[in-house]
Amino acid sequence: MLDWTDRYFRYFARLISRRCWLYTEMVTTAALLHGDARRFLRFDPIEHPIALQLGGSEPDALAQAARLGEQAGFDEINLNLGCPSDRVQAGRFGACLMREPGLVAEGIAAMVASVDIPVTVKTRIGVDHNDSYEELSALVDKLSIAGCRTFIIHARKAWLKGLSPKENREIPPLRYEIAHRLKQDFPNLELIVNGGITNLDAAAAQLERVDGVMIGREAYHNPWLLADVDRRFHGDETPPPERRQIIQRLLPFIESELASGVPLQRISRHILGLFQGQPGARRWRRHLSENSHKKNADTTVIVEALRYIRPGGTTTD
Numbered sequence: 001m002l003d004w005t006d007r008y009f010r011y012f013a014r015l016i017s018r019r020c021w022l023y024t025e026m027v028t029t030a031a032l033l034h035g036d037a038r039r040f041l042r043f044d045p046i047e048h049p050i051a052l053q054l055g056g057s058e059p060d061a062l063a064q065a066a067r068l069g070e071q072a073g074f075d076e077i078n079l080n081l082g083c084p085s086d087r088v089q090a091g092r093f094g095a096c097l098m099r100e101p102g103l104v105a106e107g108i109a110a111m112v113a114s115v116d117i118p119v120t121v122k123t124r125i126g127v128d129h130n131d132s133y134e135e136l137s138a139l140v141d142k143l144s145i146a147g148c149r150t151f152i153i154h155a156r157k158a159w160l161k162g163l164s165p166k167e168n169r170e171i172p173p174l175r176y177e178i179a180h181r182l183k184q185d186f187p188n189l190e191l192i193v194n195g196g197i198t199n200l201d202a203a204a205a206q207l208e209r210v211d212g213v214m215i216g217r218e219a220y221h222n223p224w225l226l227a228d229v230d231r232r233f234h235g236d237e238t239p240p241p242e243r244r245q246i247i248q249r250l251l252p253f254i255e256s257e258l259a260s261g262v263p264l265q266r267i268s269r270h271i272l273g274l275f276q277g278q279p280g281a282r283r284w285r286r287h288l289s290e291n292s293h294k295k296n297a298d299t300t301v302i303v304e305a306l307r308y309i310r311p312g313g314t315t316t317d
């Protein structure tokens with residue numbers, strides 16, 4: 001998620017769940033091929049398994065960008081066919097590509113030919129009036145022939161004109177049954193459903209029908225949601241750490257980032273939601289928000305904020 005799943009959030013999320021897959025923000029092929037590729041491809045080894053999400057449509061550029069991702073150590077290359085923003089449409093990538101299955105298939109084939117890691121797709125269920133099941137299943141069929149075996153389905157359509165990206169994540173209704181039907185029609189493909197899943201019971205219910213669940217906003221705002229993922233879905237017996245332990249484990253990482261000149265706020269903004277629902281959560285958030293941006297702010301700000309969280313739960317929020 002743009003601006004959210006940067007390497008700081010991903011490092012933090014990985015401390016909560018060792019097993020869930022993490023996805024980068026969408027990175028355009030132009031940014032990788034003509035910009036500061038090192039910056040976009042950087043991640044910490046603890047982030048594995050991690051997928052690089054690409055935005056682009058030109059097959060050669062996609063192939064080159066995928067190769068850079070593989071060389072950087074990513075475990076999967078994912079192509080974005082779901083973003084509806086104007087900027088993305090102007091660059092001819094994201095959701096508008098759902099209308100160009102031939103071009104996307106060429107891009108998938110070019111990427112598959114140039115890397116050994118899986119090439120996957122994240123798509124909507126339709127755009128504008130091109131929203132029939134037949135069009136979607138024809139797209140999935142074509143891309144699977146081109147070599148894509150995993151489809152992440154954001155189970156709502158996108159309107160390319162008239163709705164903002166935010167509205168396009170809220171207004172078009174969720175239609176999980178479309179993702180379920182795809183799984184029935186393409187039993188050999190891996191189908192992962194996305195959109196509006198806010199707790200692990202809902203995820204478990206989806207897993208009766210599909211192979212995986214992707215959680216976006218809720219995992220960001222309430223990252224502790226991820227704490228039970230390993231035990232519940234991966235049979236991992238190790239109990240998850242306490243929330244405070246997550247912070248203790250994060251502190252050395254933050255210190256090394258601060259030492260290389262990263263401002264505290266760039267990392268601390270991602271951890272505001274960790275104590276959601278706990279006594280003291282509001283003060284934790286407020287202390288971080290009010291102090292992290294100050295000049296020379298360091299990990300003391302986080303240690304101080306942690307004092308608002310009482311293990312016995314005696315402090316009111």
Ligand SMILES: Cc1cc2nc3c(=O)[nH]c(=O)nc-3n(C[C@H](O)[C@H](O)[C@H](O)COP(=O)(O)O)c2cc1C
Binds near residue numbers: 002004194214216217
């Ligand atoms: C701030 C923000 C940025 C996003 N950026 C991306 C992105 O870069 N690539 C992408 O595939 N989806 C992006 N999305 C969409 C989410 O991945 C997800 O498909 C959508 O929010 C629905 O899932 P959810 O209800 O679990 O959040 C973004 C969503 C938000 C809120």
